[in-house]
Amino acid sequence: MGQRRFEATRCEGCGLHEQLCVCAQRPRLALKTAILVVQNNKERNKPTNTARLLPQVLDNCELIRFGARGVAFDPSPLTRPERDYSLIFPRVRDPEGRAPELAPPLDPARFAAGRAAAQTVVLLDGTWAQCSRMSRRVPELAAMQAFALPPGPPSHWGVRTPSEPSRISTFEAAVRVVELVEGPGPALALQTYFDQVAAGMLFMKAKLRSPAVPGHWIDERQRRFAPSS
Numbered sequence: 001m002g003q004r005r006f007e008a009t010r011c012e013g014c015g016l017h018e019q020l021c022v023c024a025q026r027p028r029l030a031l032k033t034a035i036l037v038v039q040n041n042k043e044r045n046k047p048t049n050t051a052r053l054l055p056q057v058l059d060n061c062e063l064i065r066f067g068a069r070g071v072a073f074d075p076s077p078l079t080r081p082e083r084d085y086s087l088i089f090p091r092v093r094d095p096e097g098r099a100p101e102l103a104p105p106l107d108p109a110r111f112a113a114g115r116a117a118a119q120t121v122v123l124l125d126g127t128w129a130q131c132s133r134m135s136r137r138v139p140e141l142a143a144m145q146a147f148a149l150p151p152g153p154p155s156h157w158g159v160r161t162p163s164e165p166s167r168i169s170t171f172e173a174a175v176r177v178v179e180l181v182e183g184p185g186p187a188l189a190l191q192t193y194f195d196q197v198a199a200g201m202l203f204m205k206a207k208l209r210s211p212a213v214p215g216h217w218i219d220e221r222q223r224r225f226a227p228s229s
Helices: 052-057 128-137 170-183 184-204 215-225
Strands: 034-040 061-066 084-089 116-123
Touching: 034 052, 034 128, 034 170, 052 061, 052 170, 052 184, 116 128, 116 170, 170 184, 184 215
Parallel strands: 034 061, 034 116, 084 116
Antiparallel strands: none
């Protein structure tokens, strides 16, 4: 199956060719937990970037950019006093020491009802190296407590090859966060839409024969989000 080389106009929403657009199936969710994405500016115009999809589907989501040439970074979204921030990045504690320790897994108890501050999850968007640099070089991020995501299924975003299988797309990281702190219902809605976008993108890249969501992805969703009783 050869690479499709024809030019086609992309949808500004989902990023697929217009004839493959799945925006009509896009959900819109209002969650209790806010998500704040800090995106490396080099990702800004990449059609294969997934973080840009998150503000389209989540009411309580904000995307800010770091590293734009000639533009000073505004850290104010990371320092709001009424918010309690949790950075999702498996930062190593004391990496040069005798017993380096990975960041602890994200604990849903942090998001329990009754906490005084509004809960905000911070996701870093970029290559692994870009995100690592941002986590160290942005003082507000460096000061945050970092958490790792629990293990999950393999990424469906096969249009970009990660350096190792555990490194998933930003949208998929958000799905895991939502699954953990908001429950399987909203996470299922997000994953269902993401799978439609991913299947269409893989078809455009000649990595799938059809833009239809593969059956084993659907089966995986069923097992993950709606297990039989």
